[in-house]
Amino acid sequence: MDDDPAPRAVALLSGGLDSYTAAAIARAEGFSVYALTVRYGQVHACELAAARRVAAALRVKRHLELDVDLAGFGGSALVGDGAVELDQAPDRVGIPATYVPARNTVLLSLALAWAEALGAQDLYLGVNAVDYSGYPDCRPEYLNAFEQLAKLATKAGVEGARLRVHAPLIRDSKAAIIIRGMDLGCDYGLTHSCYAPVRHDQPCGRCDSCQLRARGFAEAGFVDPLLAMSG
Amino acid sequence: MDDDPAPRAVALLSGGLDSYTAAAIARAEGFSVYALTVRYGQVHACELAAARRVAAALRVKRHLELDVDLAGFGGSALVGDGAVELDQAPDRVGIPATYVPARNTVLLSLALAWAEALGAQDLYLGVNAVDYSGYPDCRPEYLNAFEQLAKLATKAGVEGARLRVHAPLIRDSKAAIIIRGMDLGCDYGLTHSCYAPVRHDQPCGRCDSCQLRARGFAEAGFVDPLLAMSG
Numbered sequence: 001m002d003d004d005p006a007p008r009a010v011a012l013l014s015g016g017l018d019s020y021t022a023a024a025i026a027r028a029e030g031f032s033v034y035a036l037t038v039r040y041g042q043v044h045a046c047e048l049a050a051a052r053r054v055a056a057a058l059r060v061k062r063h064l065e066l067d068v069d070l071a072g073f074g075g076s077a078l079v080g081d082g083a084v085e086l087d088q089a090p091d092r093v094g095i096p097a098t099y100v101p102a103r104n105t106v107l108l109s110l111a112l113a114w115a116e117a118l119g120a121q122d123l124y125l126g127v128n129a130v131d132y133s134g135y136p137d138c139r140p141e142y143l144n145a146f147e148q149l150a151k152l153a154t155k156a157g158v159e160g161a162r163l164r165v166h167a168p169l170i171r172d173s174k175a176a177i178i179i180r181g182m183d184l185g186c187d188y189g190l191t192h193s194c195y196a197p198v199r200h201d202q203p204c205g206r207c208d209s210c211q212l213r214a215r216g217f218a219e220a221g222f223v224d225p226l227l228a229m230s231g
Numbered sequence: 232m233d234d235d236p237a238p239r240a241v242a243l244l245s246g247g248l249d250s251y252t253a254a255a256i257a258r259a260e261g262f263s264v265y266a267l268t269v270r271y272g273q274v275h276a277c278e279l280a281a282a283r284r285v286a287a288a289l290r291v292k293r294h295l296e297l298d299v300d301l302a303g304f305g306g307s308a309l310v311g312d313g314a315v316e317l318d319q320a321p322d323r324v325g326i327p328a329t330y331v332p333a334r335n336t337v338l339l340s341l342a343l344a345w346a347e348a349l350g351a352q353d354l355y356l357g358v359n360a361v362d363y364s365g366y367p368d369c370r371p372e373y374l375n376a377f378e379q380l381a382k383l384a385t386k387a388g389v390e391g392a393r394l395r396v397h398a399p400l401i402r403d404s405k406a407a408i409i410i411r412g413m414d415l416g417c418d419y420g421l422t423h424s425c426y427a428p429v430r431h432d433q434p435c436g437r438c439d440s441c442q443l444r445a446r447g448f449a450e451a452g453f454v455d456p457l458l459a460m461s462g
Contacts, residue, residue, distance in 0.1 A: 064303055064304075066299070066300060066303060067298065067299075067300065068297070068298075068299050068341075069297060069298065070344060072295055072297060073295075073344050073345045073348040073349075074348045100344075101343075101344045101345070101347035101348045101385065101386075102340060102343045102344035102347050102384055102385055103344070104384070105340040105343060105344070105380065105381075105384045106337075106340045106341060106344055108340075109333060109336040109337045109339075109340040110299075110337060112332075112333045112336060113301060113304050113331075113332045113333035113334070113336070113337055114304045114332075116332035116333050117304040117305045117332045118304075136383060136384060136385060136386055136388065136389045137383075137384045137385070139383070141383055142380075142383040142384055145376075145379055145380045145383045145384075146380060148376055148379075148380075149336065149373075149376045149377060149379075149380050150336075152367060152368075152370070152372055152373040152376045153333055153335070153336045153367060153368045153373055153376075154332065154333055154367060154368070155332075155367055157367065158367045
């Protein structure tokens with residue numbers, strides 16, 4: 001048992017800009033941060049390298065990387081297919097290619113499990129309802145429902161702990177997130193946002209995620225340190 | 232895409248008696264069953280062998296085994312510790328040794344993810360509130376909360392799908408579960424219940440789980456086929 005008197009929080013860390021900022025807010029709000037990166041079969045391993053850089057920069061108490069092979073489920077362009085197929089994959093219609101089925105429920109449930117083991121009552125995540133309005137599990141009502149579930153799901157909740165799901169960026173624009181993070185000393189040159197990096201971790205500049213990031217930095221009035229480095 | 236006209240259900244399968252019975256009920260209720268076994272770092276690998284035997288006996292459409300290393304979180308005697316510790320493990324007080332933090336939330340969220348990818352609206356699990364009254368995530372109010380969450384968490388739910396969490400055994404005694412399963416043709420000689428098997432998959436006969444099972448068979452008026460085989 002360490003003797004850090006600060007309350008503990010579990011922060012989901014993807015290696016992207018939003019989760020970095022959310023974890024920095026957790027730290028600024030006085031928490032001892034335990035960072036959780038879930039490797040759910042992402043196509044881009046450079047996200048993991050970014051998550052490690054971010055965790056180190058945040059000086060988190062611990063950074064845990066957890067493998068969950070969601071690729072076995074099928075149903076998304078964001079997860080590679082490494083599973084043994086015993087049956088034909090079902091077809092999917094009308095779902096955005098980057099949507100991962102029930103992703104935030106899986107991520108939050110894992111964060112909750114670790115929080116309970118750590119005696120932590122606070123979860124932080126960088127979800128945003130502005131840029132991801134099409135994703136059901138990025139809405140405030142979803143997060144409220146998870147908070148209600150967490151109270152019923154755990155010994156701590158049943159015993160009266162006030163489990164809280166913090167999504168401090170949920171209503172912010174990308175520019176507002178960047179301004180908030182820069183103010184907290186975030187070095188966004190450590191992050192990775194691109195869905196289709198050209199080689200190594202160099203952003204393509206064309207995918208949705210790259211364009212969203214570029215607009216955010218432009219509106220915030222900053223130069224993206226990632227482009228400054230690679231350019 | 233297969234041409235099975237039956238609706239699909241995802242059933243959580245552990246290799247134990249309860250989840251086998253719940254999956255058999257799903258099949259009896261007309262579902263095409265997709266069985267999910269989550270390997271969350273259990274000490275006893277023979278549970279997995281049992282899950283495979285049960286899946287084969289049930290002739291499930293597909294049996295998916297998914298690794299999630301909950302052992303990295305610490306906090307339970309039921310999961311081995313295979314994680315790299317970057318910090319001291321926190322101490323735990325007042326939690327039963329066999330309680331796995333937020334376990335059912337993790338299992339249900341994974342089942343939900345697969346269900347969404349499959350276009351399934353029904354989840355089956357063998358939780359029981361009689362034998363596991365000390366576990367917060369085995370109570371009906373918890374399962375209701377998860378059902379509410381599932382509606383908000385997924386595209387399917389938002390689009391009006393009636394996602395349902397079926398826990399058909401939740402109020403049954405072990406004897407009642409056994410009688411129900413025998414009636415459905417379950418071969419309980421395929422299952423594994425023991426927390427501390429002597430060697431291979433031979434039950435110890437002394438642990439809580441063995442004693443619960445023995446009392447169940449006695450009250451149901453059946454001989455446990457597992458004991459008949461090994462004895």
